[in-house]
Amino acid sequence: MVLMQPDQLYNLPWRPNLPLTRDDLDRMPDDGHRYELIDGALIMTPAPSLRHQSVVVNLVCLLKAACPRDLKVLVAPFDVVLAPDSIMQPDLLVARSEDFTERELPTAPLLAVEVLSPSTRRIDLMLKFSRLEAAGCASYWVVDPDTPELIAWEMRDGAYAQVAKVAGDDEARLTLPFGVTVVPADLIL
Template structure:
């Protein structure tokens, strides 16, 4: 991937982005620019797995699917890779999931990606029409659930250790920060 990225001139197209194939790093496409981050930490992956287990158990009975670290096409040229998504059933062989199929998007905030998840991705997910956005604040051990209203996200719930997030839509789940964040 390194040679292809450094030899590239001008903005990246979706076709060029998808042609990179699978990489060991997380490579996202934002309006012609690549955003590259290193692989997540073991702590991040533990949180993702535990949250994914909770959401998957809640999604399957209502006909939804949980997917981890997949390309989500928000619009042409804008393809982030959220930590977790709850979607309607999709073609599992497509290179990306369309935003219209996503019911809930989850990001686990690390110090290296905090601004991207809290500002850039939050704005992009809302603009794409994704109704629910769940942020896991690793450092503080907090969960923040946002619901899209009038094209922007408004905080619906915020819980810290010792409290419980009661997710009612698009799936029903009870999530305790201490069960996710060591």
């Protein structure tokens, strides 16, 4: 993971102390990296590992099987636009079908999920957590494939409250955005 400021970017105008925006993000190269903006700072991450992608696929299957018809489950890369200077690509997201455009989700999702990796752990647990909380994302989960562990938070009175923290074969019975039971050990198979 590389965190870059505007004056460090290749092929972008030098704009000291100005946050990057969607227009800047649109000019990034199609080079196999994932580019996101959080409060105007560019975050670049390499392609995920096999274990990471296995967890994402297993979560997608689990969520798709329980997902109501009026909601949609998607995986990265797909832009979630929280503000002109905050465009994220959660590993997995759930939102109302009607909220999507062909290009992006222009509002906070109902659920954002990140699978932790050494290069993204701090970003996922701190920056993305606080930015999604501020945007009103109803539920945020992180999965640590190394433990394996799931931590889930839900919005309560404008702030995230932890509603589950389970590891191994323990079950998390979650209700937002819809009822689903998650067993972390099952996600790494």
